Amino acid sequence: MNNYQIGLTILSCVSVITVTGVYALTGLCGMFSLGQAAFMCIGAYGTFMLTRYAGIPLIPAALLGVLAGVIVAWVVGRLTLKLRRDYFALMTVALGQAIPSLVVVFSEYTNGALGFTKIPKVNGLIWITLGITVLVVFCIRNLKYSRYGRMCLALKTDELAAKSFGINVYKLKVKIYILASAIACIAGILFALRNRYIDNTQFNWALSAEMQIFLFFGGSNSLTGAVVSAFVLKMLPNILRNVQLFGVSMQEYRIILYCILVLIILNFRPAGIMGEHELNFRWVSRLTAKIKNASGRNGGKA
Amino acid sequence: MSNVVLKTEGISKSFGGVKAVQQFSMELHEHEIKGIIGPNGAGKTTIFNLLSHIILPDEGKIFLLGEDIENKSQEEVAQMGLSRTFQSIRLFAGLNVLDNVKVGLDNEGKYNLFDAMFLTPRRWKEEKRIHNAAMECLTMLNLEKYKDYRSNNLPYGIQRRVEIARAIVSRPKILLLDEPAAGLLPEEVFELIDFIRLIKEKFELSIIVIEHRMDLIMNLCSEILVQDFGKTIACGTPKELQCDPRVLAAYLGEEE
Numbered sequence: 001m002n003n004y005q006i007g008l009t010i011l012s013c014v015s016v017i018t019v020t021g022v023y024a025l026t027g028l029c030g031m032f033s034l035g036q037a038a039f040m041c042i043g044a045y046g047t048f049m050l051t052r053y054a055g056i057p058l059i060p061a062a063l064l065g066v067l068a069g070v071i072v073a074w075v076v077g078r079l080t081l082k083l084r085r086d087y088f089a090l091m092t093v094a095l096g097q098a099i100p101s102l103v104v105v106f107s108e109y110t111n112g113a114l115g116f117t118k119i120p121k122v123n124g125l126i127w128i129t130l131g132i133t134v135l136v137v138f139c140i141r142n143l144k145y146s147r148y149g150r151m152c153l154a155l156k157t158d159e160l161a162a163k164s165f166g167i168n169v170y171k172l173k174v175k176i177y178i179l180a181s182a183i184a185c186i187a188g189i190l191f192a193l194r195n196r197y198i199d200n201t202q203f204n205w206a207l208s209a210e211m212q213i214f215l216f217f218g219g220s221n222s223l224t225g226a227v228v229s230a231f232v233l234k235m236l237p238n239i240l241r242n243v244q245l246f247g248v249s250m251q252e253y254r255i256i257l258y259c260i261l262v263l264i265i266l267n268f269r270p271a272g273i274m275g276e277h278e279l280n281f282r283w284v285s286r287l288t289a290k291i292k293n294a295s296g297r298n299g300g301k302a
Numbered sequence: 303m304s305n306v307v308l309k310t311e312g313i314s315k316s317f318g319g320v321k322a323v324q325q326f327s328m329e330l331h332e333h334e335i336k337g338i339i340g341p342n343g344a345g346k347t348t349i350f351n352l353l354s355h356i357i358l359p360d361e362g363k364i365f366l367l368g369e370d371i372e373n374k375s376q377e378e379v380a381q382m383g384l385s386r387t388f389q390s391i392r393l394f395a396g397l398n399v400l401d402n403v404k405v406g407l408d409n410e411g412k413y414n415l416f417d418a419m420f421l422t423p424r425r426w427k428e429e430k431r432i433h434n435a436a437m438e439c440l441t442m443l444n445l446e447k448y449k450d451y452r453s454n455n456l457p458y459g460i461q462r463r464v465e466i467a468r469a470i471v472s473r474p475k476i477l478l479l480d481e482p483a484a485g486l487l488p489e490e491v492f493e494l495i496d497f498i499r500l501i502k503e504k505f506e507l508s509i510i511v512i513e514h515r516m517d518l519i520m521n522l523c524s525e526i527l528v529q530d531f532g533k534t535i536a537c538g539t540p541k542e543l544q545c546d547p548r549v550l551a552a553y554l555g556e557e558e
């Protein structure tokens with residue numbers, strides 16, 4: 001793989017990590033957050049300000065960066081998750097705007113809109129990223145098939161009924177919000193390590209919206225659907241970058257492309273490509289059996 | 303008589319000008335089935351909402367297993383052993399029947415978020431226990447063949463029974479049933495009567511049931527409260543109430 005391909009793979013993995021976190025929040029609990037990019041921002045700036053100004057080595061700094069995100073999520077979650085879901089969604093939009101603008105307010109340290117570049121180089125970032133991606137998806141998959149997953153799906157459909165089984169809906173929502181935000185922080189750190197440059201505009205609401213789009217495209221009830229769609233849809237515009245339309249690269253049409261995809265999906269498959277199905281080994285073995293069968297028949301004919 | 307498990311002292315609730323429940327007092331004894339009847343809008347469901355603390359009373363006290371629940375949340379009341387079903391079926395549509403029943407146990411599950419994500423031995427052990435308890439409950443209630451179905455694909459009568467299974471799987475002390483026979487066919491009502499008797503014995507429950515179907519109420523209950531416009535207008539055994547003119551006027555007359 002050349003450098004460009006490695007970079008693109010890392011970027012797609014970052015997208016998978018964030019969407020996996022959003023899956024826990026939106027897919028499992030039915031909470032809309034349009035500000036998860038803010039946590040990527042906190043993770044990235046938190047970590048690399050610490051390596052730069054406090055001279056802390058990368059790994060402890062990254063842990064502190066995630067901790068910062070956890071604290072913000074805890075405070076915001078405690079204040080907003082008792083509200084109705086739509087108010088919570090509105091508050092996350094505000095948060096998504098506020099955090100990147102803080103970067104500008106503290107330009108003295110963050111270098112504001114000019115961007116922050118003092119980010120250490122990490123060798124083998126692709127392997128680290130792949131490892132973290134697999135781990136995060138594994139964890140959220142396990143979460144889905146645990147008592148937490150069931151309680152989340154219960155409160156997603158009917159909070160009142162969930163409460164009547166002793167489930168503390170509010171506490172559970174805060175926990176999941178913190179979890180999803182910590183995951184976004186990790187993604188933000190990897191994102192910064194890949195670009196070795198961050199600025200406030202990279203973490204704006206469009207990035208948060210993109211995560212929701214990827215989730216809904218794959219199917220908000222299907223973790224594997226969300227993972228595949230996050231990877232493929234992130235990659236697609238970059239692969240098409242050499243394709244020109246009206247003299248402009250397809251990459252520039254990214255948002256338009258996503259909008260069209262969302263419109264198609266909402267009209268023809270409102271539950272997303274995968275609906276509620278999960279890709280698993282049973283599914284894979286069935287598929288390979290089918291292929292074997294088909295090739296066997298062909299062999300017979302020949 | 304045996305122990306009082308649930309007791310209310312003059313609870314009232316108004317919504318704006320509507321006095322939905324006025325000065326409601328009763329005692330529920332261990333292993334008793336009590337019935338509440340009354341015309342539409344009499345405040346029956348509101349009584350259940352007050353007992354399960356979904357809404358709080360304007361005045362009066364509720365004692366659950368001898369303890370005043372004034373400062374308890376809805377979740378805490380549920381954890382203390384009061385379970386209920388809803389007038390309109392409220393199964394969790396995103397989960398299959400087995401998982402619906404498991405939700406009844408999940409809050410008590412003894413493993414944390416970390417165990418869940420990293421599949422620790424504790425998680426496997428607890429999940430197995432929850433699975434076995436849910437399956438045992440489904441088997442006992444003859445529902446095990448439906449375990450993999452989505453709840454909204456099942457007939458009404460089965461959904462009602464799954465809802466009851468989910469409510470009792472955690473072995474509560476008290477069960478509140480809000481119109482369990484609504485929407486059932488006459489023969490299904492007789493099955494339901496046997497079903498409620500069965501769970502009462504097997505799970506050692508004390509039950510309050512709201513119902514419009516007189517056959518069910520008359521068959522099951524040892525005592526019946528008649529509500530009208532938020533007030534208790536009569537109270538007694540099925541025999542005593544059968545010919546009570548007030549009941550006939552307020553309730554039976556209106557039904558026909």
Ligand SMILES: Nc1ncnc2c1ncn2[C@@H]1O[C@H](COP(=O)(O)OP(=O)(O)OP(=O)(O)O)[C@@H](O)[C@H]1O
Pocket residue numbers: 317320322340341342343344345346347348349389
């Ligand atoms: N949350 C609420 N807000 C406002 N009014 C309410 C509320 N809940 C109930 N009411 C009113 O209180 C009164 C009693 O309602 P309730 O649902 O308890 O009646 P019910 O006896 O269960 O009737 P039904 O047989 O139709 O189920 C009705 O007039 C209803 O409109």
Ligand SMILES: [Mg+2]
Pocket residue numbers: 346347348389
């Ligand atoms: Mg009612």
